[in-house]
Amino acid sequence: MAGHIGVTAIPAHARACLTTLATLQQPVVLVTLVSRVGSTPQDVGAKMLVDASGRLEGTVGGGRIEERAIAEAKTWLATAQGDATTPPCLLREWNLQRDIGMTCGGVVTLLFEAFNVAPWRVVLFGAGHVAQSLVRSLLLLDCHVVCVDSRAEWLQKLPATPQLSTVQLDDLRLYVPHVRAQDAVICMTMGHATDQPILQALYAQDLTPAYLGVIGSDAKRKALEKGLRALGVSEPWLAQLRCPVGLPIGGNQPGEIAISVAAELVALRHAVAAE
Structure with a gap:
């Protein structure tokens, strides 16, 4: 048998x-x-x-x-x-x-x-051209992306996937209470005038994200630091602010900037020193 x-x-x-x-x-x-x-x-x-x-x-x-x-x-x-x-x-x-x-x-x-657990969450304030490319790059990774903007038409251009949450708010600062200390946070709004209030709100909440970056130049960083200092933001908190964001790989197109930012996030996530 x-x-x-x-x-x-x-x-x-x-x-x-x-x-x-x-x-x-x-x-x-x-x-x-x-x-x-x-x-x-x-x-x-x-x-x-x-x-x-x-x-x-x-x-x-x-x-x-x-x-x-x-x-x-x-x-x-x-x-x-x-x-x-x-x-x-x-x-x-x-x-x-x-x-x-x-x-x-x-x-x-x-x-x-x-x-359905994404231990790595990236919060983007702004859904403009660079954010559009960055979201698509990040969706290739094991992370969850949150994109916050006041413009419905820009949020609607983003891919529809459970890996991405879009939040439409007239005042982007209203999302700050939902940011966690372990999040990566990047400000990519329409400019200095809209980035600074978000940074101020993060500081007021006594929150230091695992990664805090703002898209822009060295000149923009100096302007942000000056404005935030005048509002009482401490030097240690300002020291962890990254501006410009991304690895210095060259290129100024939205897709190129997005790749440099995604690479920097991956390097930091794996505790690799970005040269």
Whole structure:
């Protein structure tokens, strides 16, 4: 009699999790029970989806083990959103009696996998010619791009993709409260008069982004620094401002500037000193 390999059917709730996962766009963690020893409340293959608000679907055992898994997933998801060094998956082995406080003495191993997580976010103020090229360059990378502008017609020229968020605001400073310390922020508005209020708002919020740049020349930088100093912006904060932005590769066309800026962001993200 020919031998055969036994295949365990995927539980219905696990199939439902995978089906739902394929439709989601928000950051989410898929938790899978990959190993069990002794008495445990679920079989290997059990799955659960967790987002920032908690459990979306599925189960890995209910009760305390599920509560612990949800907390682990939410904490890890929050970390992954802001740290490019966070791995895309992790394993956790728990003794249910010792680590979870359950009466059964089994041991489970859970696999946590992050999906739709872009640990690197780039916020662009301005959707003009250089920003149009820069957005398209950045969309080739593992990042999420936010482009903020007051002009709907320029925002509408950008590609429609879940990797890009467009925000139309008459006053671009209103987006500043949404900027995170781990973001890369670049001002590419119509000029000095519209860049400076954004920088002032960032400083007023006591926010120093991971990267803060303004498109322009050395002369523009001096003008910005003079204006910001007059408004009380500190020297240490001004010292981290990059203007001009991008690596000095030459070229003055929008596409060339975009490539130089994208290259600088990649270099800094990977902690490579840009010469």
